[in-house]
Amino acid sequence: MINMQATIERIREILDDELLSTQLSDELNVFHSADLADIFQELKPEERLECFNQIDEEKAAEMVEYLPPNLQVEILGDIDSEKAARIITKLPHDAAADVLGDMEEDETEAYLDSLPQKFSDEVRELMNYDENTAGGMMTPLFMRVTPDMTVKQVMDYIRKEAEEDNIDLYYVYVTDKQDHLLGVLSLRSLLTTSFQTQIREIMNADIVKLHIDDYRDAISDVFMKYQFDSLPVVDHYNHLRGIVTWDDAQDAVEEETTEEIYASSAISTGDIDEDEMLEGSLFTSIKARTPWLFVTLLGELVAVNVADCFGKTLQALPVIAIFMPLLTGLSGNIGTQSITLMVRGLSTGQLTMGAALKQILREGFIGLLIGSLFGILVTIVTWGWQHNVELGIIVGAAMAINMALAAIIGTLTPFVMKKINIDPAVASGPVIATVIDVLGLTVYFILATVFLVEIL
């Protein structure tokens, strides 16, 4: 990894100084294209343009692939269109399709027309698919051979073909004359088998494959699970249409994780692109954030109602009100901890439904232990501060009970949601937070009413 701070300063220094301008190109071209992408994100638009023109086109194309969509469009829009076209042609088909897809309609068309016919046709086809499906993620370039070829023939074929366009050579794919996928062949087995062997003998016919309509979450699951370098994509007729490589899958995994993390804090990006949340329209953000907040609103209104039912207690002893945030705050936190552990465990597969009871007991016990510890602390603090031992004990006891309750509810709910086929990640958080508030306050007020108000 590089020292971003220093690098940026160095580049700005060169940009500002006429005399150094000749050095810019050398300075930039030593970086790996992934590093360049990081650097470019830190630069100002005008700085980006100036630097971009100093990078060799090969490297520039590699870098563009690493840039976030908005920057890809910005830069390709700023440089002259011939160069932009040349760079787009150097991108893998799926990347080119994404970039062109993010441009204005007319821009896209202009570029597509200016690109080499074969390339633009292939890209046009990819653009027909949702970029979150296998169709949108796949590249149509791969090695296709027939089962009757020999290892020698395939190697000669690869030597000839792979030269032409930059084909990903993770595997060689075996199809019949009608393009039906028959098997997969690793370069490994190709390199370790005698030249005369027929492909049919060494190909793996028991194939894990993606369907062209498979959605991002399914694709990321398959890659995470089987850990292949790349997977073939077939259509309804088992025709081989393209391959998805693991680096594209990696992005899918990252986006899925983001969605999971968002969901866990009540941001529901169902049909919304995650990027939208930080750069999209305000309306989109509000649309994604309001629903669960509204559920919280309803839940908390119930909590308000609970508190109201104990209005008499509050009138008799207003001081008990001041401990409400303490109780709700801490119960909420330990509950969230439990939810997070369960949701993540279920999503990584470390937890199975069978583990539910064990975890509920475990978490309940942990909650009780921590709750009691904190309860004692609070008792002491309250006692020493309000000089009211009964009040201290009540608050402390409520603390212990509420934290245990919170941990149990936080553990139970994700399992229940999973059981009834609701994604446990989806806003377990806010819903439970309110449930905990309601229960917690009830416990507290009952204790207070019975033991404090009575004895007054």
Place this chain on the structure above:
Amino acid sequence: MINMQATIERIREILDDELLSTQLSDELNVFHSADLADIFQELKPEERLECFNQIDEEKAAEMVEYLPPNLQVEILGDIDSEKAARIITKLPHDAAADVLGDMEEDETEAYLDSLPQKFSDEVRELMNYDENTAGGMMTPLFMRVTPDMTVKQVMDYIRKEAEEDNIDLYYVYVTDKQDHLLGVLSLRSLLTTSFQTQIREIMNADIVKLHIDDYRDAISDVFMKYQFDSLPVVDHYNHLRGIVTWDDAQDAVEEETTEEIYASSAISTGDIDEDEMLEGSLFTSIKARTPWLFVTLLGELVAVNVADCFGKTLQALPVIAIFMPLLTGLSGNIGTQSITLMVRGLSTGQLTMGAALKQILREGFIGLLIGSLFGILVTIVTWGWQHNVELGIIVGAAMAINMALAAIIGTLTPFVMKKINIDPAVASGPVIATVIDVLGLTVYFILATVFLVEIL
């Protein structure tokens, strides 16, 4: 993906019925080893043992690799030790090292002695490294060639060598006689260059490599960033020691994500293995969960103090107390949303420090919009319910102000933490939740005191 429910039922059916027992082996061996691993996690220990003995050893070894550590140890402990030894020998070195590392000391030694000398020596070496470092994650098996060899020679060499043990053939690594790493060569370039070409001419000498002491988070960053299939691992003297393959890196990425998610809900697994949180000792869990809860405790005690300062207001108008959970609950939620968006954005690189101001304004505005909307709702509800329009307006206004404040604080804090080089993920959550409680209640009580108590 398979239908787990049905599969498990089918297997239990066979296990229960003597007559079907012969079918078990056929039923099981058709599954991909990754699917088998999932199935095994759902089975009971005794069922696992019975099934395991029905799987071909090749596939059994593949499956063991996909199992979580605790199950690996359980199963290898249950089957007879010769078979266990044979299976361990079939594992990649890094996997074998992990499994043996998770066993009891004496068990480990017993196995290591029973394994083939060469294999057990290589595994012993890996076991010297922390399993979360490149040294612990690497496999010592890879293709090593010298720069003066020709493509033809390398291909013949691979054909001979790769046969012997299952070497990962992502790349071929070029070293000098003293094992110094000189370059990397993709199978692709090997397959697409003429036989006579010298390796030196086609190898890539500008190498991204891992150091043997590199820790998991660094490794996962490098893989996520450069998206290589595998990376060479060198020691202090640039001696090539092994390679880390992307599927191992994938696990590292997953564990890093888990740590990030845990941190975001105040579970600090600094030196604790994530698995410990669900299966380890209670003490470990409490150790990881208490620190930030304690911080919350202190924060909420401040909130209690704030409320206490307005004791007179509460006595004059106890009803205002019942709205406290409503205000703290909703502010907490929208604040958490903002934190999550920023923390994730900063960790995926979608957000840079430069974006701070823009995001703060954006989030603040969103908070104000949603807050006002909810404020109006609350005003109406309170009005209709408590028949007290002033109270309604105060609660509503507090709601709008607090939600805007919460969003701004939730956005600002992660950027500040990052600026002062604290991981923004680490418990931004609970700290801010309390800050929001304190500020929120202050705002509410001031409004209530000024506008309600005065006018009484």
